[in-house]
Amino acid sequence: MPESFGLTHIWTQGDAVTRLILIALIGMSVTSWVVIVLKALDVWKHKQSALSSEQFWHSTSLAEGLAVLSHRPDNMFHTLAQVGQEATEHHQAAQKQLHDRLDVSDWVTRSLRNCIDDHTSRLQNGLAILASIGSTAPFVGLFGTVWGIYHALVAIGATGNASIDAVAGPIGETLIMTALGLAVAIPAVLGYNALVRGNKFIIARMNRFAHDLHAYYVTGARVSPSAQANHPSHLAAAHVGH
Template sequence: MPVYGITHVWAQGDAMTRAVALLLIAMSILSWSVIVLKAIELGRLCRCTESRFWNTDGLGSGMRALGEPGTPFFDLASTGQAAMLHHAASHGGIELSDWLLRSLRASVDDTATRLQRGLGLLASIGSTAPFVGLLGTVWGIYHALLSLGVSGDASLDRVAGPVGEALIMTALGLCVAIPAVLGYNTLARLSRGVVARLDRFSHGLHALLLTGGRPSAAAMPGVVTKERA
């Protein structure tokens, strides 16, 4: 009596069965790579404390408190500073508040787009992996029934083994899809949290650059600002 299992599926499978198995393995590797890389990136951003910006004595020292160039909060502050200099050099043409708001909004949108990279791949894998596994199952059952028809032996032990073995593909598809869906939901929630923090920071930065005064604590939830002398 043959011993059924994953190794038997691979050994006895045809090109279609092996292609489905390899595709599921590739999808699993891709999804886990995206999950790990995005988790590291978002974890680093979640640990950023933009509140330190408001407890400094000026824009320059505040930007140094935000970290290094390339981080979203530093880039947002740098964009605001560059927008002010550009407006002063161009001698108007558009209201300063509108120009600054547009520049800050564009920076936030760019960061939001960058944070979404890879999440579309996770969503696609999570939605298609079960169907890829189902394709392998249907193909395996089809060949199992053909083999039974040729042999003429339709006893339970001859039917249950090949059919149950074919269902392994569906199980593999679910094993690929479930982490991808859970990873997508978690990473999407974390990225939305970072973008919300950037939005609040941009509003406070807009007020600071226009008026020279820091926003009140009520206008910046979760941020404790240092009183100005």
């Protein structure tokens, strides 16, 4: 009766190293999918906040605008507006402190830029895990294949049977490990790229919103869209160079 090959056979007949590799690949797969799902929900939430941030500028007062932004929980744009307001009020109220040597424009710029940096760091949490899994999983699977081929050849040599039937089954079975490594890596890489693209959209919206906030807190008026097109945000430039 022909012997059945597959994952079950690999697990039951494999040694400790083979089983450890299988467990590692399964763990990588579960981890990557958990990160992808959680981060995708996070990106979707912040995208909705970014798209609705324009409502802030249609409010009749700053307090009303902050209230509009606060309707969404964990709204990064609400935090930006609050930081800008607090920076302006603090600069106006503080006396005889070192930061008084900075004008209000520089002080608000620095505060908003620091806030954007903090949010950017939060958005990037978990991406390193996906990048690591995407780059290492194929090699883990390949190691499992090489390890399996070695043991298959040793077993074939011990039996002295080198027919195609005796060789093809065990050798072919070890290739499953490489396939598993690729199956783990491909979703991780695709998820990483999709999340990075979503984060770039959110960060670009935060830079634009922060530029408008800076103009509002310093001059009392939002920068017009035509002025934004002709003069790129120095906040964004400072953020890139940071």
